[in-house]
Amino acid sequence: MREALAGFRRTPLLCALSVGAVGLSLVILGLFGLVAHNIGGAIGDVERRVEVVGYLLDDAGPEQVRAARRELEALPAVESVRYVSKDEALERARRDLVEFSNVYGALQVNPLPASFHLRLREGFRTPETVSETARALAAYPFIEEARFGDEWVERLFALRTAAAGIALALGGGFALVAVLLIVTTVRMAVLARGEEIEIMQIVGAREGYIQRPFLLEGAVTGLAGGLLALGVTRLAYIVFPARFVAVESLAWLPHAWTAAGVAAAAVLGLLAAASSVHREVGRAYGPS
Amino acid sequence: MISLRDVSKAYPRSGDALRGVSFRLRKGEFAFLTGPSGAGKSTVLELIHFQTRPTEGEVQVSRYNSRRVRRRDIPALRRRVGFVFQDFKLLERMTAAENVAFALEVIGTPRREIAGRVQRLLSQVGLAARASSRPSELSGGERQRVAVARALATEPRILLADEPTGNLDPDASGGVFELFRMLNRLGTAVLMATHDADFVRRHREIRRLELQDGRLVGDSAA
Numbered sequence: 001m002r003e004a005l006a007g008f009r010r011t012p013l014l015c016a017l018s019v020g021a022v023g024l025s026l027v028i029l030g031l032f033g034l035v036a037h038n039i040g041g042a043i044g045d046v047e048r049r050v051e052v053v054g055y056l057l058d059d060a061g062p063e064q065v066r067a068a069r070r071e072l073e074a075l076p077a078v079e080s081v082r083y084v085s086k087d088e089a090l091e092r093a094r095r096d097l098v099e100f101s102n103v104y105g106a107l108q109v110n111p112l113p114a115s116f117h118l119r120l121r122e123g124f125r126t127p128e129t130v131s132e133t134a135r136a137l138a139a140y141p142f143i144e145e146a147r148f149g150d151e152w153v154e155r156l157f158a159l160r161t162a163a164a165g166i167a168l169a170l171g172g173g174f175a176l177v178a179v180l181l182i183v184t185t186v187r188m189a190v191l192a193r194g195e196e197i198e199i200m201q202i203v204g205a206r207e208g209y210i211q212r213p214f215l216l217e218g219a220v221t222g223l224a225g226g227l228l229a230l231g232v233t234r235l236a237y238i239v240f241p242a243r244f245v246a247v248e249s250l251a252w253l254p255h256a257w258t259a260a261g262v263a264a265a266a267v268l269g270l271l272a273a274a275s276s277v278h279r280e281v282g283r284a285y286g287p288s
Numbered sequence: 289m290i291s292l293r294d295v296s297k298a299y300p301r302s303g304d305a306l307r308g309v310s311f312r313l314r315k316g317e318f319a320f321l322t323g324p325s326g327a328g329k330s331t332v333l334e335l336i337h338f339q340t341r342p343t344e345g346e347v348q349v350s351r352y353n354s355r356r357v358r359r360r361d362i363p364a365l366r367r368r369v370g371f372v373f374q375d376f377k378l379l380e381r382m383t384a385a386e387n388v389a390f391a392l393e394v395i396g397t398p399r400r401e402i403a404g405r406v407q408r409l410l411s412q413v414g415l416a417a418r419a420s421s422r423p424s425e426l427s428g429g430e431r432q433r434v435a436v437a438r439a440l441a442t443e444p445r446i447l448l449a450d451e452p453t454g455n456l457d458p459d460a461s462g463g464v465f466e467l468f469r470m471l472n473r474l475g476t477a478v479l480m481a482t483h484d485a486d487f488v489r490r491h492r493e494i495r496r497l498e499l500q501d502g503r504l505v506g507d508s509a510a
Contacts, residue, residue, distance in 0.1 A: 203439075
């Protein structure tokens with residue numbers, strides 16, 4: 001630890017540049033993560049509204065309705081089943097469709113059917129499952145019609161697939177750039193101290209003794225870069241939407257993501273240092 | 289103490305550096321390793337320091353054999369074999385004392401012992417008064433003395449010197465050489481590579497191993 005700290009003291013500018021370079025590469029990844037998380041959240045919000053609605057015939061008995069509800073709730077894809085009675089349907093129509101309130105008010109007979117509203121669990125909101133659930137609902141003899149807006153469910157699913165693909169490709173690309181930058185930065189730090197390493201080898205320092213401070217330095221550089229990136233991303237999150245974008249509320253990254261990101265930066269720094277120092281130091285000790 | 293048996297060394301790009309070299313250097317002995325540039329002098333020293341391994345043959349230094357040595361034993365071997373270079377290899381940002389202390393630190397010398405040992409080592413090479421000077425403030429001969437003090441930090445039984453007087457004027461060369469003689473009288477075996485034929489001729493009493501094109505073509509002790 002003392003040697004690693006001495007390394008920072010001896011070459012403060014190089015260390016600051018290393019932390020800055022690592023931080024910069026991770027800021028790009030952090031900002032991308034922020035955008036991806038919010039797009040994913042927005043799509044998720046819309047997906048949660050996917051409903052399969054089955055309209056009941058007026059002659060459906062209460063016992064039949066209760067039994068059907070229990071069966072539907074037991075389906076693995078179904079998250080919740082809401083029953084809307086004829087009276088509730090009329091009440092909602094009066095409330096939501098104010099322009100027709102006179103028409104609804106004058107009615108002697110309620111023309112609106114009772115209905116089941118099925119919401120699906122996360123991971124089951126694919127066009128196939130939605131359509132299957134609608135078929136299962138329509139199979140009841142007292143269900144007149146089952147609807148689920150098949151066209152927009154398919155579009156939504158296509159959008160989700162495309163967004164995931166783009167996020168994976170871009171995120172993977174940014175992560176790769178960050179890894180390469182960290183490896184290069186730490187390698188430069190190791191090379192800058194090549195003279196010291198050479199002298200340690202000549203006088204008989206053990207390999208582990210030579211490597212340990214560099215490994216620790218790599219991990220600390222990664223950690224500091226990760227924290228710097230987190231700070232800058234947070235700053236951008238606070239400043240940027242308020243000034244330039246007409247977005248009312250962007251969601252901040254989940255804590256698990258930020259913690260994993262900073263930890264990954266430290267591990268990356270450690271691995272980059274391990275690969276560089278192993279190459280530099282190992283050469284002088286010959287074959288194992 | 290040191291034994292080379294039919295040692296050949298070939299590098300992938302530059303080809304043969306040594307061919308069938310054999311000699312022994314006994315405990316406390318002093319020998320010159322001579323020959324023109326490219327004759328293989330540095331390769332012999334690197335082999336003895338186990339910085340590289342022979343392509344054929346074997347090198348024995350104390351109980352370490354190039355065929356059987358384990359990677360983790362090499363630091364222990366290097367502590368028994370001090371190495372001095374033509375270009376000194378001192379760390380410019382450190383003072384003379386810090387350069388010597390650095391060597392002591394990296395071999396795990398207890399912290400409380402370092403200052404005293406640095407003082408003794410610098411006195412031994414006649415540089416106690418320049419302990420706080422940086423290499424850039426020292427003459428060539430003084431820098432080489434710091435390098436020797438650093439090499440002695442591990443209390444080696446053998447001292448290898450690769451053209452140690454190559455960058456020095458005659459006076460400084462003489463001073464460094466006398467330092468080697470003194471260390472040798474105290475029991476350290478010295479193998480000094482030099483291409484300075486005049487210098488070697490002036491010290492006929494010292495054994496001379498002569499290399500040419502990677503072959504040992506002369507051994508004054510034979």
